[in-house]
Structure formats: C-alpha cells, structure tokens
Amino acid sequence: MALKANPIWGYAKTPHFHVGLPDLGPRPCGFALDFRGLNKWECSCVGVLAQTPQRAITPVEDEKPSHDMESSGAIQRPFDMESTGFHKDMNLLPIAEPLSSTELSSSSCDGSKVRVAYQGIPGAYSESAARKAYPKCETVPCEQFEAAFKAVELWLVEKAVLPIENSVGGSINRNYDLLLRHRLHIVGEVQLVVNHCLLGLPGVRKEELKRVLSHPQALAQCEMTLSMLGIARVNADDTAGAAQLVSASGERDTGAVASAEAAKIYGLDILAEKIQDDDDNITRFLILAREPIIAGTDRPYKTSIVFTLEEGPGMLFKALAVFALRDINLTKIESRPQRKRPLRVVDDSNKGSAKYFDYLFYIDFEASMAEGRAQHALGHLQEFAGFLRVLGCYPMDTIS
Incomplete structure (x- = not known):
C-alpha cells in the first residue's frame, strides 16, 4: 500500500541492521516519488508495512504544533520606546x-x-x-x-x-x-x-561614539574592531532594530552595527564597513x-531529515553508515534533546539506572529524493529509527 507523504512519516520497525549490504538497491521498505495530482511525495512501504504488523509509534513531543505564540525572551531595549515595523498582530x-x-x-x-x-x-x-x-x-x-x-x-x-x-x-x-x-x-x-557596518547619525565620526547597539552575535563577531575603538557594547533585539533605535534616539555618541541596507532605510551614515573579525562570515x-517541491536530478539537491534512535551501542554509527554505504555526502549533523522527554532511563546494571539525553538528530545530505540511493538510504534508516521525518528536498545554493 502507499502512504501519502504527510509532513511526518512513521514506520514499523524491523529488528536487524545488516552492515555489509551488498545490494544498495531495493530494500524491504523504500521511498518513491509520485507525480500525480499536486505532485506530492509519497512513501511506498510495500514490503514491511504489508507483511509486518504495525505497532504504535509514540510521536515526538516537539512535533506537535503550538497554537499559542511563545515569547522569544527578547533582550531589554536600551531605550524606552516601542519598536515599529513588526506585525505583532x-x-x-x-x-x-x-x-x-x-x-x-x-x-x-x-x-x-x-x-x-x-x-x-x-x-x-x-x-x-x-x-x-x-x-x-x-x-x-x-x-x-x-x-x-x-x-x-x-x-x-x-x-x-x-x-x-x-x-x-x-x-x-x-x-x-x-x-x-x-x-x-x-x-x-x-x-x-x-557585511557588518558601523553606523552613526549623519555627520558623526566613529571616534565620537561611546557605545554601540546590535544583536549579541553581531557584537561578538565584531569584537576586535569594537575593542580597538574602545566602544561599549549594548545588546539589542536585532541589527536592523538597533539601527532604528539609534536613528530615533538622536544621540550622537551612540552607534549601531547593522547592514548597509539598514543605514539607507533609517538615514544613518556608514562609518566603517566590513568590521567583522572573520571575512568569511x-x-x-x-x-x-506549505507544500514540498518536486525533487529532480537536473541540479545539485540537498535533503534534510530528522529522526530519533533507540538506545543501544553503535546506533548513531549505524544511522550514518546507511549514507556512507551509498556514497552520499553529509553536510550537516545537529543533535537536539527532546524538549518534552529530555532524559532516557536505562537499567544497565543491578546497581541502579543510568540517565541519558534523548536526542533528535537533524541531518542534511547531498542527494535528491528522486535518486534511488536516497530512497534506499532512508528505507534502510527507518529499520532502526524510532521516528523519521523528511523536512524537505531542495536545490542547493552553491553561490554565496
């Protein structure tokens, strides 16, 4: 049977991992693309799902949509004024x-x-x-x-x-x-x-600045330049917001680290360009x-996935091996503890139980879902992944 490719894909599990897979071809469960209708992806799991009783898979807690707007913990603004330009409502x-x-x-x-x-x-x-x-x-x-x-x-x-x-x-x-x-x-x-720029009010020289506003990461990325100028750093919510605050305040001894575009929009002078410590920033x-795109092979594609693994020795190695076996290059690996179930208790001895972080693994790899090797790799991965979701398959941006 074919399962419609909803944003979250869950699978029945098979018990074994075979390291020396010689076929690298069709696995018991694979992925296929369907170009009917609106050309959405479909997952075809004929072998495993048709023959193996499906067990309930506990959904990952963080996958549940949030219906309330959460606070992002905004940094306290250095001026008592309301920022404009946001769609708060x-x-x-x-x-x-x-x-x-x-x-x-x-x-x-x-x-x-x-x-x-x-x-x-x-x-x-x-x-x-x-x-x-x-x-x-x-x-x-x-x-x-x-x-x-x-x-x-x-x-x-x-x-x-x-x-x-x-x-x-x-x-x-x-x-x-x-x-x-x-x-x-x-x-x-x-x-x-x-390209971080040092901005100030019209007519101000950079030597006149006593403090500068920007996002904490932008300030950290310009540490050497700002230290040489002896300027105090003040955190703001974002770089463009810092430029807006400086423009509205009218304080000539206050500058901002932001883009050249922000200087143009908020009427500020660019006092110095490319002030970041690392040029390759x-x-x-x-x-x-809302909808995925139709994956192709006409250009370099990248696929992003997220999955969880059961507890056991070498499980992450096994997960990564499904890509290495098919010569698929991984460009990004990120792990995040599950927010609702951050710890997993494992009884590994008669002296007590051990606690481990329960992780979500995010991976980007260089292959299109239109390629058989990508379909077989994910079909292989689902054999021991407790949860697997394809976040997207999309053309790579190869030009900065």
Missing part, C-alpha cells in the same frame, strides 16, 4: 488567498508574486536573504521566528526565509525546534555573506513553504 498581515497549482506555476522566477515572511524589521539580514531568493518579492516582517512560521501556515504569505546557521556563530537552535513543531517543508536555501537561510 497576525490579523495585520496581508491576507493571501490559497494559490492553485496553475497560479503557483505561473509565478515569475523573480518572485514578483510571492510574499515572504522573515523575522526582524526592514533592513534585517533576513530580508536581504529573502530578496536574494526572490528579488521582486513582497517582504513581510515578523517580530518572532514562530510568527513567520505561522504566517505561512495560515496562508498569510507564501514563503518564509529564516536563518538556520552561521559560519561563525553556529546553529540557530530555536529554528531547529520550530522546524519539528510546524508542518512546513524546506523548499530552498540561501547563503548570504554578512556567511549565514545560511532556509526557505519554507
């Missing part, structure tokens, strides 16, 4: 009618008919990433990451562009958690070169949509 977002398959296919490649949500306010690096992906799109600012996810789910926008990792600062863990909680698909990625963004 979801009802204020522009209303998007559901798109038909005809409308989706007729959208121009420059994104002129696409509304894209991002976290931040105009001038944020996330907005720049959205415009890199869709040069003529309509960008929709959201105050929190989760608001951007919900804007897509509620048909208020077609896409969301959200950061997932930075070459200096590492992974954005909050968005990994939200990927599992919400039923969206990764349909693309954007790699954006970060790149942020990778994910493009999210």
Whole structure:
C-alpha cells in the first residue's frame, strides 16, 4: 500500500541492521516519488508495512504544533520606546488567498508574486536573504521566528526565509525546534555573506561614539574592531532594530552595527564597513513553504531529515553508515534533546539506572529524493529509527 507523504512519516520497525549490504538497491521498505495530482511525495512501504504488523509509534513531543505564540525572551531595549515595523498582530498581515497549482506555476522566477515572511524589521539580514531568493518579492516582517512560521501556515504569505546557521556563530537552535513543531517543508536555501557596518547619525565620526547597539552575535563577531575603538557594547533585539533605535534616539555618541541596507532605510551614515573579525562570515537561510517541491536530478539537491534512535551501542554509527554505504555526502549533523522527554532511563546494571539525553538528530545530505540511493538510504534508516521525518528536498545554493 502507499502512504501519502504527510509532513511526518512513521514506520514499523524491523529488528536487524545488516552492515555489509551488498545490494544498495531495493530494500524491504523504500521511498518513491509520485507525480500525480499536486505532485506530492509519497512513501511506498510495500514490503514491511504489508507483511509486518504495525505497532504504535509514540510521536515526538516537539512535533506537535503550538497554537499559542511563545515569547522569544527578547533582550531589554536600551531605550524606552516601542519598536515599529513588526506585525505583532497576525490579523495585520496581508491576507493571501490559497494559490492553485496553475497560479503557483505561473509565478515569475523573480518572485514578483510571492510574499515572504522573515523575522526582524526592514533592513534585517533576513530580508536581504529573502530578496536574494526572490528579488521582486513582497517582504513581510515578523517580530518572532514562530510568527513567520505561522504566517505561512495560515496562508498569510507564501514563503518564509529564516536563518538556520552561521559560519561563525553556529546553529540557530530555536529554528531547529520550530522546524519539528510546524508542518512546513524546506523548499530552498540561501547563503548570504554578512557585511557588518558601523553606523552613526549623519555627520558623526566613529571616534565620537561611546557605545554601540546590535544583536549579541553581531557584537561578538565584531569584537576586535569594537575593542580597538574602545566602544561599549549594548545588546539589542536585532541589527536592523538597533539601527532604528539609534536613528530615533538622536544621540550622537551612540552607534549601531547593522547592514548597509539598514543605514539607507533609517538615514544613518556608514562609518566603517566590513568590521567583522572573520571575512568569511556567511549565514545560511532556509526557505519554507506549505507544500514540498518536486525533487529532480537536473541540479545539485540537498535533503534534510530528522529522526530519533533507540538506545543501544553503535546506533548513531549505524544511522550514518546507511549514507556512507551509498556514497552520499553529509553536510550537516545537529543533535537536539527532546524538549518534552529530555532524559532516557536505562537499567544497565543491578546497581541502579543510568540517565541519558534523548536526542533528535537533524541531518542534511547531498542527494535528491528522486535518486534511488536516497530512497534506499532512508528505507534502510527507518529499520532502526524510532521516528523519521523528511523536512524537505531542495536545490542547493552553491553561490554565496
């Protein structure tokens, strides 16, 4: 039988792992692409699911959609003023009618008919990433990451562009958690070169600055330059918000670390460019949509998955081996403790029980779901994965 490819795929389990698999071809359970209807992915598990009694699989706690807006723990603002530019009320977002398959296919490649949500306010690096992906799109600012996810789910926008990792600062863990909680698909990625600029009010010289505002990560990435200037650092919610605050405050001894675009929007002068300590500062963004795209083999593709493993020696090695056996390159491995069940108790001796973190594993690998080797690798992985979900298969961004 064929199972429709809902955002979460669960499987019955088979008990053994065979390291020396010579076939690398069809496994008892494999993945297939179906191009009927709206061309959604389907998972064909004829062998195992037809012959093996299915057992109930406990859903991963974090996969459950959240119906309330959680606070992101915003940093205290250095000025007593209300930030503008956010869509705090979801009802204020522009209303998007559901798109038909005809409308989706007729959208121009420059994104002129696409509304894209991002976290931040105009001038944020996330907005720049959205415009890199869709040069003529309509960008929709959201105050929190989760608001951007919900804007897509509620048909208020077609896409969301959200950061997932930075070459200096590492992974954005909050968005990994939200990927599992919400039923969206990764349909693309954007790699954006970060150019931090020192901004000030018109006519101010950088030597006049006594303090500078920005996001904590941006300040940390410019540590050497700011230390040389002897400028005090003040945390703000985000880089573009810092530029907005400096512009509104009118305080000539206060600057901001933000993008050149933010300087243009908020009427600030660029006092210095490329002040980051590492020139190779790149942020990778994910493009999210309600529907997956049709995977192909016409260009390099990447697939993102998340799974859990049962307790046992070498289980992670076995999971990674299914890709190595098929010459599939892994580009990202991230582990996150399960939020609702962070600890697993294992009775491994008669002297007591051991407690281990119960992890979710996120993996990106270079292969398309249209390739047999990717289908067989995931079919193999599901034999010992307690939970497996394909987050998306999408073209790689090979140009920064």
